[in-house]
Amino acid sequence: MSHFPNHSEENYLKVIFKLQQKKLRKLNNIAIANALDLNPATVLEMVRKLVKKNLLELKEDKSIQLTEKGKKKALLTIRRHRLWEVFLVNKLQYKWNEVHDLAEQLEHIEAKDLTDRLETFLGHPVYDPHGDPIPDKNGKIKAHETIALSSAIKGKHYIVKSFADTSDVFLDYLSQQEIKPGLKIKIVQLHEFDQSLEILSGKKQFQLSQKVALNIFIQPL
Amino acid sequence: MSHFPNHSEENYLKVIFKLQQKKLRKLNNIAIANALDLNPATVLEMVRKLVKKNLLELKEDKSIQLTEKGKKKALLTIRRHRLWEVFLVNKLQYKWNEVHDLAEQLEHIEAKDLTDRLETFLGHPVYDPHGDPIPDKNGKIKAHETIALSSAIKGKHYIVKSFADTSDVFLDYLSQQEIKPGLKIKIVQLHEFDQSLEILSGKKQFQLSQKVALNIFIQPL
DNA sequence: CTTTTTTATTTGGTATGCCAAATATTTAGA
DNA sequence: TCTAAATATTTGGCATACCAAATAAAAAAG
Ligand SMILES: [Mn+2]
Ligand SMILES: [Mn+2]
Ligand SMILES: [Mn+2]
Ligand SMILES: [Mn+2]
Numbered sequence A, B: 001m002s003h004f005p006n007h008s009e010e011n012y013l014k015v016i017f018k019l020q021q022k023k024l025r026k027l028n029n030i031a032i033a034n035a036l037d038l039n040p041a042t043v044l045e046m047v048r049k050l051v052k053k054n055l056l057e058l059k060e061d062k063s064i065q066l067t068e069k070g071k072k073k074a075l076l077t078i079r080r081h082r083l084w085e086v087f088l089v090n091k092l093q094y095k096w097n098e099v100h101d102l103a104e105q106l107e108h109i110e111a112k113d114l115t116d117r118l119e120t121f122l123g124h125p126v127y128d129p130h131g132d133p134i135p136d137k138n139g140k141i142k143a144h145e146t147i148a149l150s151s152a153i154k155g156k157h158y159i160v161k162s163f164a165d166t167s168d169v170f171l172d173y174l175s176q177q178e179i180k181p182g183l184k185i186k187i188v189q190l191h192e193f194d195q196s197l198e199i200l201s202g203k204k205q206f207q208l209s210q211k212v213a214l215n216i217f218i219q220p221l
Numbered sequence C: 001c002t003t004t005t006t007t008a009t010t011t012g013g014t015a016t017g018c019c020a021a022a023t024a025t026t027t028a029g030a
Numbered sequence D: 001t002c003t004a005a006a007t008a009t010t011t012g013g014c015a016t017a018c019c020a021a022a023t024a025a026a027a028a029a030g
Helices: A005-021 A029-036 A040-052 A068-091 A100-106 A114-121 A168-177 A210-214 B005-021 B029-036 B040-052 B068-091 B100-106 B114-121 B168-176 B210-214
Strands: A056-058 A064-066 A157-163 A184-191 A196-201 A204-208 A216-220 B056-058 B064-066 B157-163 B184-191 B196-201 B204-208 B216-220
Touching: A005 A029, A005 A040, A005 A064, A005 A068, A029 A040, A040 A056, A064 A068, A068 A100, A068 A114, A100 A168, A157 A168, A196 A210, A210 A216, B005 B029, B005 B040, B005 B064, B005 B068, B029 B040, B040 B056, B064 B068, B068 B100, B068 B114, B100 B168, B157 B168, B196 B210, B210 B216
Parallel strands: none
Antiparallel strands: A056 A064, A157 A184, A157 A216, A184 A196, A196 A204, B056 B064, B157 B184, B157 B216, B184 B196, B196 B204
16 A cells, blocks of 8 residues: 555646646646656546546546646645745755755645644745745635746846746756846847847846746736 | 655664664564554565665574664664654644654655755754654764663652653653653652652652653653 | 474465556547 | 547556465474
């Protein structure tokens, strides 16, 4: 008997929540399999199990959806993940681009009260170190009014809020470029040819590819 | 592929370490099976695997022993367990008798640096909330010079240091009686008939059975 | 030393979560 | 509409970590 039924299940729910957010027309097994790096046959089995547990449902067009119960569970896992990330950065002095994998482990630890105590200890943070909002204890999350940097307007000023891609490679890249939540930027130039942008932050000017710009969320200043 | 090879293995090593400490003549499968609440056949399989991994060895008389490598691994797991317990009590305000099960989960989380950062954050604690010494980052543990309360002498003063039994039932009992590490006591009376003791702490006097006294470690004051 | 009891070991099974390959089935392109 | 490509499903397997029951071996008791 594997001791951790939570673990796998919670990872599926979380990834399905994140894929749903992206409003793909139809969420299928293959998308989930890619996101979790699993075989579609494996995903099919688990989806069936989660449907039986009333955490997922299949719509008329056979796309996969979270039920209310499933959505709540996903959000509570995301809550744990983000609170642990705050802990790791604010208390243990990890860098914001180092904490994701560790939080992937910590998020599955279950104990009465743990998450709420952690939240209190951390001083009820609203955002995690990557700029993402932390769901409250009921699983309510603040919708976050940001736009992609790729749709920014030349000459305007913005503040970096968060990021679409949470992979190590991307976060390491951002860290190298010293791009992080809270950074104030000005759009200097838009290059139509490759959709790259030139950006000014303080005295430092740099160029970002379209691919990068699509994964950075900003707000007008 | 189960994601957590650590988990089970570390639990075996830890329990074997603790059983070894008790210097039973010969550590066998059944003792381990009882301690972990598993079937002896299961234990046998795992012991073989751990022998193959050079974490355990079988002595001439077939008793089970940790190798140096296994002992170190056990001690590092105990280190993580006890540091997390300190965190839960000192930072998250759990009571000292509530944290063991949670620490059982947290102790298996592996990440470069996590334990040492946690230790630094907690201010390099030497004892956990139950009075047990915390091994250092090399797995060195301070031998802790205590005696069992059951061998205390009438009229003398002692300080409660730690406990042999770490079960919830026992810790809950201690908590109800307000017995915890650091408590100063005087032995008022020893009852020869049932080996129970009468004890004075401040103005409060109470009686403890032999079974309880065997599980409380003290030092002379 | 023989019998009984305890301990160790073997054997055949279970559940979870995973995979690859074969075979539907669906969807979309021509 | 027909067909090719994409997707879903089935099937048979694997690894880990468990168990129960049968048998073998060792230890203790008499
Ligand atoms: Mn993260
Ligand atoms: Mn994050
Ligand atoms: Mn403990
Ligand atoms: Mn402890």
